[in-house]
Amino acid sequence: MLVVSCITSLSAFAAQPNVVILATGGTIAGAGAEATNSATYQAAKVPVDKLIAGVPELAKVANVRGEQVFQIASESFTNEHLLTLGKRVSALVKQSDVDGIVITHGTDTLEETAYFLNLVIKSDKPIVLVGSMRPGTAMSADGMLNLYNAVAAAAATDARGKGVLVAMNDELNSGRDVSKMINIQTGAFKSPWGPLGMIVEGKNYWFRLPAKRHTVNSEFDIDKISSLPLVGVAYGHGNVADTAYKALAAKGAKAIIHAGTGNGSVAAPVVPALRELRGQGVHIIRSSHVNAGGFVLRNAEQPDDKYDWLVAHDLNPQKARILATVALTATNDSKELQRIFWEY
Numbered sequence: 001m002l003v004v005s006c007i008t009s010l011s012a013f014a015a016q017p018n019v020v021i022l023a024t025g026g027t028i029a030g031a032g033a034e035a036t037n038s039a040t041y042q043a044a045k046v047p048v049d050k051l052i053a054g055v056p057e058l059a060k061v062a063n064v065r066g067e068q069v070f071q072i073a074s075e076s077f078t079n080e081h082l083l084t085l086g087k088r089v090s091a092l093v094k095q096s097d098v099d100g101i102v103i104t105h106g107t108d109t110l111e112e113t114a115y116f117l118n119l120v121i122k123s124d125k126p127i128v129l130v131g132s133m134r135p136g137t138a139m140s141a142d143g144m145l146n147l148y149n150a151v152a153a154a155a156a157t158d159a160r161g162k163g164v165l166v167a168m169n170d171e172l173n174s175g176r177d178v179s180k181m182i183n184i185q186t187g188a189f190k191s192p193w194g195p196l197g198m199i200v201e202g203k204n205y206w207f208r209l210p211a212k213r214h215t216v217n218s219e220f221d222i223d224k225i226s227s228l229p230l231v232g233v234a235y236g237h238g239n240v241a242d243t244a245y246k247a248l249a250a251k252g253a254k255a256i257i258h259a260g261t262g263n264g265s266v267a268a269p270v271v272p273a274l275r276e277l278r279g280q281g282v283h284i285i286r287s288s289h290v291n292a293g294g295f296v297l298r299n300a301e302q303p304d305d306k307y308d309w310l311v312a313h314d315l316n317p318q319k320a321r322i323l324a325t326v327a328l329t330a331t332n333d334s335k336e337l338q339r340i341f342w343e344y
């Protein structure tokens with residue numbers, strides 16, 4: 001009897017999917033002095049093994065192992081961090097003993113890393129990013145459930161082929177669309193076009209699919225990218241001057257994302273400087289900083305065809321920076337870049 005039950009539990013273990021948790025820091029690995037410290041704490045303190053040990057229920061949905069890739073607050077996530085993480089994910093998804101990847105990440109730039117991986121990883125295996133809005137030491141900390149949901153989602157075969165996902169607050173959002181909308185509530189991550197699905201008690205419920213190119217259908221491949229060009233973001237407002245745009249170009253920016261008002265509109269006094277920069281070879285990409293999601297169209301507000309400027313369509317400025325950075329590794333042609341902005 002004993003032998004039989006041992007064999008049964010062994011085969012049950014072997015049958016579980018293998019999920020690797022790549023830890024990068026953030027509030028999900030944060031710690032505060034008191035349980036009441038939900039907003040004042042130090043990010044990136046708790047190592048991955050301790051995070052995993054804190055959620056024993058993970059073992060019921062997957063064979064989980066952790067790797068500490070970085071231990072940083074995500075506001076300091078550089079292009080080099082993106083490259084290092086992307087190459088590690090790419091190597092892992094090629095392994096036959098890896099079924100899914102979870103990446104624990106600070107929430108400040110989680111949307112940027114999720115979009116980057118969505119563009120450059122050639123795999124249909126689930127890749128799920130997760131963070132938390134409160135540190136694990138706080139009352140009603142959200143990290144445990146978010147992590148459980150992320151591992152359950154990454155372990156599920158129904159999460160395959162949907163691009164890089166973000167599991168936060170019971171929602172499964174596309175890494176392309178999702179954005180941090182508020183910095184103090186657990187329901188912080190929203191997509192302007194709605195979530196792809198929900199995860200409830202470890203089960204995924206899907207409602208829609210991403211329409212844009214991603215992962216296996218992307219023309220970009222992290223294995224072929226060895227460095228990322230500099231792309232800057234300049235914030236537009238009514239009294240804006242050309243100082244930031246010119247300074248970014250002087251620092252070597254290959255493209256400048258104009259975080260514009262409304263329809264990516266540009267204040268009249270800075271138009272000449274932006275035209276001049278384009279003449280010097282710097283791409284000008286009009287995006288919008290409106291809160292619920294911009295929708296910038298070519299030749300609306302500004303004659304993009306005449307100026308050879310680009311539009312980021314619905315990508316917010318930080319996501320537009322990611323796509324421009326990746327796209328510029330493949331082409332410097334403005335028509336090609338605009339095609340890429342429509343397709344991804």
Ligand SMILES: NC(=O)C[C@H](N)C(=O)O
Binds near residue numbers: 026028133
């Ligand atoms: N909630 C968080 O994770 C915020 C933190 N500043 C980070 O992005 O690392």
